Amino acid sequence: MLGSRVKNSKKHIFISIQTKLLFIFLMIALIILGVNWYIYFNINKMITNIDKVYESNAMLNELQNGLTLIHRNMENFLDTRDTDAIEGYLRNEQEYRKQLENLNTRILNDETKIMEKNIYHMSQSYIEITDKAIEAKRGRNIAKYKEYYDSADELYGYINSYLYSLNNQQFQNNSENYEMLFSALKFSETSNLLILCMVSALNGILIILLTKGITNPLIELAKAADEVAKGTLDIQLSERRPRDEVGIVTDAFDQMVKSLKKYIVQLKKSMELESAMKERQLMMETHLRDAKLNYLQAQINPHFLFNTLNAGAQLAMMEGADRTYQYVQNVADFFRYNVKKNHDVVTLEEEIELIDHYIYIINVRFSGEIHFKKDIDEELIHAQIPSMTLQPVVENCINHGIRDISREKLIELSVYEERGGICVSIRDNGVGMSEEKIEKIMNRKLEENDLDDVINGVGLDNVIVRLRLFFEREDVIDITSAGTDMGTEVAIYIPLEG
Amino acid sequence: MIKKDPYKTNHRQLAIFAVIILAMAVMTVLSLAYVGKWAEGGGKMNAQPYESFERHYVFIADSEEDIFWDKVYEEAKTYAKEENIYLEWEGSNLAADYSKAELLKIAVASQVDGIVLEGDGSHQIQEAVNEAVDHGIPVVTVMTDSYDSKRQSFVGIGNHNLGREYGRQIIRIANKNTKDALILMDTSMESSGKNLVYNGIRDTLDNEGNHLNLELKTIVLNEDSSFGKEEAIREIFLNKEELPEIIICLNEKDTISAYQAAVDYNLVGQIKILGYSDADTILNAISRNVIAATIVVDAKQVGSYCIKALDEYIETGHVNDFFTMDVNAVTTNNVKGRLKNAGEQGEK
Numbered sequence: 114m115l116g117s118r119v120k121n122s123k124k125h126i127f128i129s130i131q132t133k134l135l136f137i138f139l140m141i142a143l144i145i146l147g148v149n150w151y152i153y154f155n156i157n158k159m160i161t162n163i164d165k166v167y168e169s170n171a172m173l174n175e176l177q178n179g180l181t182l183i184h185r186n187m188e189n190f191l192d193t194r195d196t197d198a199i200e201g202y203l204r205n206e207q208e209y210r211k212q213l214e215n216l217n218t219r220i221l222n223d224e225t226k227i228m229e230k231n232i233y234h235m236s237q238s239y240i241e242i243t244d245k246a247i248e249a250k251r252g253r254n255i256a257k258y259k260e261y262y263d264s265a266d267e268l269y270g271y272i273n274s275y276l277y278s279l280n281n282q283q284f285q286n287n288s289e290n291y292e293m294l295f296s297a298l299k300f301s302e303t304s305n306l307l308i309l310c311m312v313s314a315l316n317g318i319l320i321i322l323l324t325k326g327i328t329n330p331l332i333e334l335a336k337a338a339d340e341v342a343k344g345t346l347d348i349q350l351s352e353r354r355p356r357d358e359v360g361i362v363t364d365a366f367d368q369m370v371k372s373l374k375k376y377i378v379q380l381k382k383s384m385e386l387e388s389a390m391k392e393r394q395l396m397m398e399t400h401l402r403d404a405k406l407n408y409l410q411a412q413i414n415p416h417f418l419f420n421t422l423n424a425g426a427q428l429a430m431m432e433g434a435d436r437t438y439q440y441v442q443n444v445a446d447f448f449r450y451n452v453k454k455n456h457d458v459v460t461l462e463e464e465i466e467l468i469d470h471y472i473y474i475i476n477v478r479f480s481g482e483i484h485f486k487k488d489i490d491e492e493l494i495h496a497q498i499p500s501m502t503l504q505p506v507v508e509n510c511i512n513h514g515i516r517d518i519s520r521e522k523l524i525e526l527s528v529y530e531e532r533g534g535i536c537v538s539i540r541d542n543g544v545g546m547s548e549e550k551i552e553k554i555m556n557r558k559l560e561e562n563d564l565d566d567v568i569n570g571v572g573l574d575n576v577i578v579r580l581r582l583f584f585e586r587e588d589v590i591d592i593t594s595a596g597t598d599m600g601t602e603v604a605i606y607i608p609l610e611g
Numbered sequence: 612m613i614k615k616d617p618y619k620t621n622h623r624q625l626a627i628f629a630v631i632i633l634a635m636a637v638m639t640v641l642s643l644a645y646v647g648k649w650a651e652g653g654g655k656m657n658a659q660p661y662e663s664f665e666r667h668y669v670f671i672a673d674s675e676e677d678i679f680w681d682k683v684y685e686e687a688k689t690y691a692k693e694e695n696i697y698l699e700w701e702g703s704n705l706a707a708d709y710s711k712a713e714l715l716k717i718a719v720a721s722q723v724d725g726i727v728l729e730g731d732g733s734h735q736i737q738e739a740v741n742e743a744v745d746h747g748i749p750v751v752t753v754m755t756d757s758y759d760s761k762r763q764s765f766v767g768i769g770n771h772n773l774g775r776e777y778g779r780q781i782i783r784i785a786n787k788n789t790k791d792a793l794i795l796m797d798t799s800m801e802s803s804g805k806n807l808v809y810n811g812i813r814d815t816l817d818n819e820g821n822h823l824n825l826e827l828k829t830i831v832l833n834e835d836s837s838f839g840k841e842e843a844i845r846e847i848f849l850n851k852e853e854l855p856e857i858i859i860c861l862n863e864k865d866t867i868s869a870y871q872a873a874v875d876y877n878l879v880g881q882i883k884i885l886g887y888s889d890a891d892t893i894l895n896a897i898s899r900n901v902i903a904a905t906i907v908v909d910a911k912q913v914g915s916y917c918i919k920a921l922d923e924y925i926e927t928g929h930v931n932d933f934f935t936m937d938v939n940a941v942t943t944n945n946v947k948g949r950l951k952n953a954g955e956q957g958e959k
Contacts, residue, residue, distance in 0.1 A: 148643065155647055220697045221661035227699050230667070231721035238720040271717045274707045281706060301646050308642050315635045322628050 130357050137323045141316045148312050152305045166291045173280045179209040187243045228279045239268040330359045346374050443473045462494040464503045488527040493535045499583045505576050506539050506603050514543025535607040546594040546601045664697040669718045671701045672729040678890045686914030715739035719746050725921035726750045730757035749924045764920040766934040774811015776938045780904045782820040791826040793855035795865045841868045848872040863888035870896045897946045904942045
């Protein structure tokens with residue numbers, strides 16, 4: 114893993130976009146510069162060539178002028194012995210000799226070259242003769258210098274003729290050359306334009322191609338980002354990345370998407386785990402409750418219990434123990450109700466009957482200390498409520514409200530109509546309830562421990578939940594307490610049907 | 612799920628682009644090279660490599676327009692080239708028209724290595740030749756000699772030989788009834804070798820043609836004015852009473868003039884022309900029986916011998932005084948082969 118990364122980093126030398134753009138620009142600039150330089154070089158060469166075309170003619174003209182000057186100076190000297198003339202002659206002769214050096218002296222198979230050679234040699238002969246003529250003039254050898262002059266004059270004519278002819282011929286050649294060069298120049302103008310156009314097109318394609326390497330990964334990255342934004346995390350970015358900033362961003366993006374995926378998987382897993390734990394806890398609680406119930410149920414075989422209790426009642430009657438008979442009969446009725454109507458919906462009347470039985474049984478235990486008052490609107494007692502709802506409330510009043518008070522213990526049950534509904538109010542004169550506790554009960558926040566002391570497993574909490582579920586509303590119960598030792602009132606609101 | 616690897620599709624695109632770029636680059640480079648060559652084009656003429664030679668001979672002949680001399684010059688030049696010698700036709704490039712004597716002086720002043728000269732009997736030429744030789748430049752005369760000059764050698768047909776060949780042709784075309792034959796001479800006759808031609812004809816007729824009663828006449832054509840000779844020949848044809856039966860021309864121009872006059876005055880068949888040189892016109896005339904025969908000199912042989920003679924003199928210091936060239940007669944019998952050759956040469 115580490116090795117491959119090292120290898121990768123070795124292979125991928127970072128080249129920034131700036132460097133790339135600089136490289137592209139330099140390349141294009143170099144191409145254009147090179148082509149332009151070459152074109153300029155060519156045009157320059159052509160112009161130089163054109164400039165040179167008539168060079169040979171100019172040279173021949175100079176030769177002719179030089180020759181004429183020599184001849185005139187010689188004539189002048191021979192005529193007048195003028196010192197200026199001899200000076201001019203010598204100067205021009207030197208000049209002329211120098212100019213002659215430009216002529217071809219080799220035997221070449223070109224007519225003009227041969228003519229140059231002939232001119233060169235004739236000029237040499239001519240100068241030789243003129244020198245001799247001047248020498249003879251100085252030596253006053255009249256016959257000789259006249260003879261020399263004649264042959265010099267003759268040669269002068271020939272050389273001039275040669276120069277003239279050569280000049281003509283060269284002019285013709287040069288004109289052809291000039292024509293050709295000029296047409297070449299014209300041609301090169303158009304072709305250079307074409308070449309420049311071509312190079313521009315070439316550069317355009319090069320730029321497109323080279324910048325594609327920069328923009329393509331960006332486009333790809335943008336597409337990938339779009340996909341991710343739409344929620345597709347399962348994207349596959351190309352493995353070959355440019356070695357520049359875009360490459361780095363792409364790497365980072367890739368890493369981000371991968372991390373995102375991993376994170377989401379982890380989150381899912383932990384959520385699943387949590388919900389599984391909650392379920393287990395719930396199951397455990399349910400099972401515990403079931404177990405408790407089963408335990409209670411297993412302890413008391415109802416038929417056996419009732420039969421036993423009935424037998425006890427009969428025995429009490431036979432012995433004339435009326436109160437005992439009464440007590441046992443009540444206990445039997447209470448449990449029968451419990452067993453029979455545990456999960457059913459019952460009438461308010463049946464519930465109140467159960468409370469009568471319960472109070473009777475409890476009063477036996479409390480030696481009749483508990484006073485139970487009923488104020489019931491008989492028209493309302495047929496309303497339906499869930500079973501085992503009033504008894505737990507009364508039990509709660511006894512256990513938590515009035516058990517430990519030394520004064521007269523009083524429980525009042527009233528059923529009356531209120532705000533278009535039935536209100537079942539159970540009031541005690543016990544220790545009362547703190548606001549805190551009321552709040553806890555109402556919001557079902559009682560600890561498991563708080564409920565443990567419920568005798569038959571049906572606590573106030575349970576009652577509240579069942580009432581709420583049954584009537585499908587929240588405000589079914591209200592607990593009020595004026596303060597410590599001021600008693601507690603539990604009001605149950607039953608909505609009237611229709 | 613990104614559909615495709617964008618780089619993968621780029622491979623084909625890349626290849627196409629690469630091909631386009633390569634093609635354009637190649638085109639650009641080629642056109643640049645082409646333009647560059649164009650730019651060089653101007654210097655091409657100057658850049659052409661010249662052949663260098665060891666010696667420089669000049670060729671001086673009177674009649675530049677004469678096909679025979681053209682041939683001799685070309686043959687001599689070709690031969691000279693093989694010997695590493697440049698042969699220049701002196702005066703052909705000059706605007707001025709110089710006489711042979713003047714051209715000789717120019718050649719001397721130009722310090723050439725050797726001179727091939729169509730000589731004549733004039734005194735000026737003789738002097739000019741002597742001057743050249745005095746300057747150490749060897750001179751070889753060709754076809755026509757310059758008598759009594761210091762020229763090193765003469766390459767010619769030998770006018771006596773020529774005369775004999777003419778004589779033979781006269782005997783071939785004449786019969787007992789042929790009364791006369793007219794020889795067209797030119798002014799320089801007396802001094803040049805052309806009188807030897809006459810003698811040659813005379814001798815041949817005397818020795819081999821004694822069965823003929825033929826009178827040999829000569830007429831000297833005046834060359835003073837530019838077109839004098841042609842007019843003089845027409846004069847002969849116009850004077851029908853004195854019309855000769857055989858007319859003998861000693862050069863190409865005269866031959867063509869005579870032939871043309873014969874055609875123009877409708878005298879073909881009445882007058883027999885003996886011509887000189889193998890110009891196409893003359894050969895064609897022979898094949899149509901307008902000209903009876905023509906005497907031909909081998910230009911190649913003449914050309915090469917001129918160069919050979921000069922070379923020999925320069926290399927050894929002496930050379931034969933006289934080189935005799937072969938003379939052939941072209942008649943209707945052998946004209947076909949010549950015409951074919953001439954045609955081929957023309958095509959070349």
